[in-house]
Amino acid sequence: MAYDASFRVWRGNTNGGELTNYKVSVNEGEVVLDIIHRLQQTQTPDLAVRWNCKAGKCGSCSAEVNGKPALLCMTRMNTFTEDETVTVTPLRTFPVIKDLVTDVSFNYQKAREIPSFTPPEGLKPGEYRMQQVDVERSQEFRKCIECFLCQDVCHVIRDHEDNKPAFSGPRFFIRQAELDMHPLDTASRKRDAQEKHGIGLCNITKCCTEVCPEHIKITDNAIIPMKERVADAKYDPLRWLGAKIRGRQPGDVE
Amino acid sequence: MSTTEKPAASNDGTGVFSPGRARISAKTLRVDNWWVQPTITFIILLSFVIYSTWRAFANADYFSMPYLSPFYSPCLADSCPPGSQDFGSWIGSWYAWSPALIILIFPLGFRMTCYYYRKAYYRSFWMSPPACAVAEPHKKYSGETKFPLILENVHRYFFYAALVFNVVLTWDAIASFRNPQGEWGHAGLGTLFLVGNATLLWLYSLSCHSCRHAVGGRLKHFSNHPVRYKWWTMVSKLNTRHMLFAWLSLFGVAFTDFYIYLVASGAITDPRFF
Numbered sequence: 001m002a003y004d005a006s007f008r009v010w011r012g013n014t015n016g017g018e019l020t021n022y023k024v025s026v027n028e029g030e031v032v033l034d035i036i037h038r039l040q041q042t043q044t045p046d047l048a049v050r051w052n053c054k055a056g057k058c059g060s061c062s063a064e065v066n067g068k069p070a071l072l073c074m075t076r077m078n079t080f081t082e083d084e085t086v087t088v089t090p091l092r093t094f095p096v097i098k099d100l101v102t103d104v105s106f107n108y109q110k111a112r113e114i115p116s117f118t119p120p121e122g123l124k125p126g127e128y129r130m131q132q133v134d135v136e137r138s139q140e141f142r143k144c145i146e147c148f149l150c151q152d153v154c155h156v157i158r159d160h161e162d163n164k165p166a167f168s169g170p171r172f173f174i175r176q177a178e179l180d181m182h183p184l185d186t187a188s189r190k191r192d193a194q195e196k197h198g199i200g201l202c203n204i205t206k207c208c209t210e211v212c213p214e215h216i217k218i219t220d221n222a223i224i225p226m227k228e229r230v231a232d233a234k235y236d237p238l239r240w241l242g243a244k245i246r247g248r249q250p251g252d253v254e
Numbered sequence: 255m256s257t258t259e260k261p262a263a264s265n266d267g268t269g270v271f272s273p274g275r276a277r278i279s280a281k282t283l284r285v286d287n288w289w290v291q292p293t294i295t296f297i298i299l300l301s302f303v304i305y306s307t308w309r310a311f312a313n314a315d316y317f318s319m320p321y322l323s324p325f326y327s328p329c330l331a332d333s334c335p336p337g338s339q340d341f342g343s344w345i346g347s348w349y350a351w352s353p354a355l356i357i358l359i360f361p362l363g364f365r366m367t368c369y370y371y372r373k374a375y376y377r378s379f380w381m382s383p384p385a386c387a388v389a390e391p392h393k394k395y396s397g398e399t400k401f402p403l404i405l406e407n408v409h410r411y412f413f414y415a416a417l418v419f420n421v422v423l424t425w426d427a428i429a430s431f432r433n434p435q436g437e438w439g440h441a442g443l444g445t446l447f448l449v450g451n452a453t454l455l456w457l458y459s460l461s462c463h464s465c466r467h468a469v470g471g472r473l474k475h476f477s478n479h480p481v482r483y484k485w486w487t488m489v490s491k492l493n494t495r496h497m498l499f500a501w502l503s504l505f506g507v508a509f510t511d512f513y514i515y516l517v518a519s520g521a522i523t524d525p526r527f528f
Binding site: 010012014016017018019064066067068069087089090092093094095096102131133134153155156158159160161163180181182183185198200201202203204205206207210211220224225227228229230231232234235236 | 410
C-alpha cells in the first residue's frame with residue numbers, strides 16, 4: 001500500500017548542515033535506500049549518498065536511521081509506522097563529506113597497520129593440509145563486508161575523538177582474531193592488539209555485535225577471545241611462569 | 255517539498271560534535287525507549303547489592319539444619335553454628351566478623367569481572383555508553399587500560415575460584431537431602447532451592463568466556479587436540495546463553511539465601527517432602 005512518508009535527511013558538508021524535512025511516496029516492499037533514491041529523482045537531485053549493491057553485501061550505504069547505525073538497503077520501510085518521521089543522517093563517528101557520505105579513510109589507515117598473514121618461513125604451497133575445524137572459527141570473520149557500522153557505533157571513538165590514534169576498533173579486532181586463530185600465522189598479534197591497537201579500551205558493551213548486518217558475533221567470538229589471549233600474554237602470572245619453564249613466549253599456543 | 259531544521263544549539267566540540275563530523279545538535283536521534291533496559295538492569299543490580307550487603311553484615315539466620323545459605327558457605331569460622339561446618343573450622347576463633355564478608359569476595363569478584371556483567375554495569379551504572387549510539391556523559395575515557403579497570407583481566411582467576419565454590423555448594427545441595435536431625439534420605443522445599451542454585455551456578459560458570467578460552471579457545475590447532483575441541487564446542491554452546499545463566503544464577507543465589515533466612519529466622523517452616 002503506497003503512502004506519503006515523512007523523512008528528515010541531513011543535508012550539508014564540512015561547513016555545516018541541517019536536517020531537512022521531506023514528504024516522499026513509499027511503496028510496498030521498499031527499503032530506506034529506495035526512498036533516498038526517490039528523493040534524488042524527484043526532489044533533490046544533488047543529494048549525495050554512497051551505495052552500490054542494494055543487497056547488503058557491499059557495505060557502501062552505511063548511515064544512521066532514527067539514530068541507529070544501519071545499512072540503508074537493508075532497512076525495510078515496513079518497520080516504521082506510516083505516521084512516523086524517519087530520520088536519516090550520515091555516520092556520526094567519521095568526518096562528513098556531503099549529505100549522507102562520510103570519509104571512512106580512518107578505517108583503511110587502521111587496516112594498513114595490521115601485519116598481513118605471516119606463515120612460517122620456508123613453508124611451501126601444498127606442504128600444509130588445513131583441517132576444517134582449524135579454520136571454521138575464522139570463517140565467521142570473513143563474512144565482514146566492511147560497512148564500518150561497528151566502527152561507527154563504538155563509543156570509544158564515537159564519543160572520544162582523541163582515542164582514534166590509539167584504537168583500531170571492532171572491525172580490526174576481528175581481523176586480528178582471524179589471523180591469530182589461524183594455525184599457520186606466526187606474527188605476534190596478542191601484544192600488538194593491546195599495545196598498538198588498543199583492545200584494552202574496549203569495554204565490551206556489545207554495540208558492535210548489535211549493529212553487524214552479517215550477524216558476526218564480534219564481541220563473543222573475536223574481541224573477548226582476543227582479550228583472553230592478551231591476558232595469556234600479559235596479565236597471567238601462571239601462564240608467564242609456565243612459558244618460562246617451557247622456554248616459550250607467554251601467550252604462545254599449540 | 256522540503257523544510258529545514260537548523261541546529262538548536264552549539265555544543266562542546268567533542269564526541270559526535272567533534273569538528274569535521276556532521277553538525278547535528280542532538281546527542282542521539284534514537285526514538286525508541288533505549289533507556290528502559292539500562293534502567294531495569296540498574297534497579298535489579300542495585301537491589302542485589304543492597305540485599306547482599308544487608309545479608310553479609312547480618313551474620314545471623316543463615317543456617318537451619320540441613321540448609322546453609324550460599325552467602326555463608328563454606329562456613330569455616332568457629333562462630334559458625336554447629337552442623338554448618340562440613341569443611342571444618344580451620345579459620346578458627348580469631349575471625350570475629352561475618353564469614354560472608356570473606357566468602358562473598360570470590361563470587362562477587364567473579365561476577366564483577368564477568369564479561370557479561372561488565373557490559374551490564376558499564377551501560378547501566380557508568381553510562382559508558384548507556385545504549386548504542388547514545389552519547390556517554392564522560393569527557394575522557396580510558397576503558398580497561400588503567401587501574402582499577404585493568405584488573406578485569408584477572409577474571410580467569412575468579413573463574414577458578416568459582417569452580418571451587420561450586421563444588422562446595424554442590425556438597426551443600428547434596429547435604430540438604432537430610433532432615434533436621436541430620437539423617438540422610440530426606441528432602442524439603444529448601445532442598446529444591448539448593449539443588450537449583452548449584453545447577454544454575456554450574457551453568458553460569460561453565461558458560462563463562464574464560465572457561466571457553468581455558469578449555470580450548472586459546473588453541474590454534476583444534477585438529478591436534480580433538481578432546482579439547484570437543485570441550486570447547488560444548489562450552490561454546492553454553493556460552494551463547496551466558497547472559498541468561500548470569501541472571502538466573504543471580505536470582506537463584508538471592509532467593510536461596512532468602513528462603514533459608516525465612517526458615518532460620520522462624521518466619522516460615524520448611525515443608526518436608528519425605
